[in-house]
Amino acid sequence: MTAASGVDAASTIAVVGTGVAGTTAALTLRNAGFTGRVVLIGDEPDEPYRRPPLSKDVLRGTMSPGRTRLRAPDTWSQHSIELRTDTRVSGVDAEARRIIFADGTGLDFDRILLATGGLPKVLPQARGVGGVYTLRTLADVSALHGVLAAGSRLLVIGAGLIGSEVAATARDMDCAVTVLEAQPAPLSRVLPREITRVYEELHRASGVDLHTGVDVRELIHEGDQLAATDAGGRVHSADAAVVAVGLDPRTELAEHAGIATGDGIIVDEHFATSAPGVYAAGDVANHPNHVLGGRQRVEHWLNAQEQGAAAARAMLGDRTPYSCVPWSWSDQHGVTMHVCGWPEAAEDLTVRGEPGARDFTAIARRHGRVVGAVGMNRPAELRALRKVVSAAPHAEQAVLADPATELASLASLEVAGTSS
Ligand SMILES: Cc1cc2nc3c(=O)[nH]c(=O)nc-3n(C[C@H](O)[C@H](O)[C@H](O)COP(=O)(O)OP(=O)(O)OC[C@H]3O[C@@H](n4cnc5c(N)ncnc54)[C@H](O)[C@@H]3O)c2cc1C
Structure with a gap:
């Protein structure tokens, strides 16, 4: 926390949304040394839980709903986080810095994070x-x-x-x-x-x-x-x-508060919205894409988690710009796929291994730069490629295809790529 952050031990930070973005933000505030009041608010009746197992083990009946719980129930009190479940926020007055709850009561805040996720289209x-x-x-x-x-x-x-x-x-x-x-x-x-x-x-x-x-x-x-x-x-x-035809980001609080929206709540690389003191993160946030340029909204678990943490640090004055590469996985028919970056943006694809045998890594390039990858059965290569995509180096397809190429070493090609 820096003096310039404008928050101190007398401040209140409110977090709307008890998904992974909101809960990670609340815990990060504490881990980063914030000693003021943290209020974590969600409209679902349940304790914070993980969504990814819902379409997999929980639906199949091989995991009980209780095992999706994100944290032990006493985590929140141990960290002096006021968890309010089953509580809907019906409005945010960004200028007065006040939340209005559906029951008509209110809460004054110094900073607020909107981590409101989305609803199925x-x-x-x-x-x-x-x-x-x-x-x-x-x-x-x-x-x-x-x-x-x-x-x-x-x-x-x-x-x-x-x-x-x-x-x-x-x-x-x-x-x-x-x-x-x-x-x-x-x-x-x-x-x-x-x-x-x-x-x-x-x-x-x-x-x-x-x-x-x-x-x-x-x-x-x-x-x-x-x-x-x-x-x-x-x-x-x-x-x-x-x-299952997509997600509508829950932007209604931001819209009513006059905050800029457009496929999500518009934020900068520090998760700040157009209203001072108001931040947004997770599935609802539309943020700059440091690799492809432009903006994006990502609907994956790890992003929501990383964004929640980064937004919390930003609320406390950290000026490190967010530049993480999307990472996700999917389990279908006994096969796990990992995806990093933006393989859908590929102009060409270099395949290592055998897609038909469900053992491969496919590396996506755009304008000759590595911008994404997808793989089955090769999590280590995908983890290495996530770092590579962050640097987005220029790389020849022959080099990418060569089994002798150490994928992790490609991240350092950025220097050659940018200086040539
Ligand atoms: C079935 C399923 C399977 C998935 N599988 C994967 C996977 O395999 N891999 C992967 O990477 N990702 C997966 N995801 C995506 C991942 O779970 C999401 O990206 C992540 O949970 C988003 O977290 P979030 O905190 O941004 O939003 P959310 O989890 O949606 O949390 C937002 C919370 O805010 C609450 N809220 C909204 N408005 C208000 C209000 N006005 N007042 C109070 N509370 C409010 C909402 O009710 C919700 O509880 C899956 C998602 C689903 C649904």
Whole structure:
């Protein structure tokens, strides 16, 4: 904490959102030596928990919901963090530095972090239709447990990361699974075409009835049957549907406070919003991309965690600009994929190993610079590449493809790349 930070032992820092971004921020404030008041507020009834297992072990029934808890229950009191669950913030007055709660009470703050995450996008055709589910919270997974069992028929609309994982888990549960995806392939938003093919094969080999390029026009629930009709007039029937077509960042508090938004809450490299004293981090934050330029909003666990920590330090006066590279993983049909950087931005792809054998690393270049990678069964190479992507060096494809190349050493190519 520096004198210039403007916060001291008499200050209050409020954190809205008890997801990984908010909780990490609250704990980082304490670990960084902040001795003032920390109030951590979330509208979910549960203690802070991890979302990634929801579409995997928790849905499958191999992990109890209680085991998703992020921290031991006494963590918050031990760190003198006032945890308020089941508490909705209905407004933030950025000028008066005051939170208004849904019950009409208020809280004055000196700094506030908005770590409000997002909600599953609503498919207009599915609005109000029975038998249609989304998956974001523990309550959602509990509702799905009520309808999924061996032999039940599940329709998954959207084959992004969450839809694909739900489809894979439901197959593990011996459900009959049909996936309808609007794009030409699953995971199109996050992976280059060459790699999405691996997933098409993986889904089909695991018994998923995968349909791509499908425009769902109508969803009807009659009796206990659900029917989705696509633009070609084909009807796909099921007992239930999971709609997983993306995330809407929860920007409403920022918008009502007059803070700049646009696909998320706009922040600078210190997570500061357009309003003094107000910060944002995690899935909701739209921040500068130090490798590709422009801005981005990332919806991955490790980013939300790293951003929460970085935002907390920034609130205490740390001026180190945030420059982390996205990192995520996905478990589907017994195969774990790791992704770093921005492989979807690839102009060319260098593949080490054998995609068909699900043992490979694919390295994405843009303008000759390494900007991302995706791999199966090669976590060490992916970890090395995360550091490489941060430096985004120029590298020849022949060098990247050579099994003798130590990938970690490529990060130092930046010097050669920038000076040439
Ligand atoms: C099913 C599922 C599986 C996933 N799997 C993976 C994976 O394998 N790998 C990976 O990298 N990522 C995965 N993710 C993504 C990852 O979990 C998210 O990126 C991360 O949890 C985002 O954390 P966050 O703190 O930014 O937001 P959130 O976890 O969404 O937390 C925001 C919190 O703020 C609360 N809130 C919002 N508005 C208010 C308000 N006005 N008042 C009070 N509280 C409010 C919300 O209710 C919520 O509890 C998965 C996500 C889901 C849903």
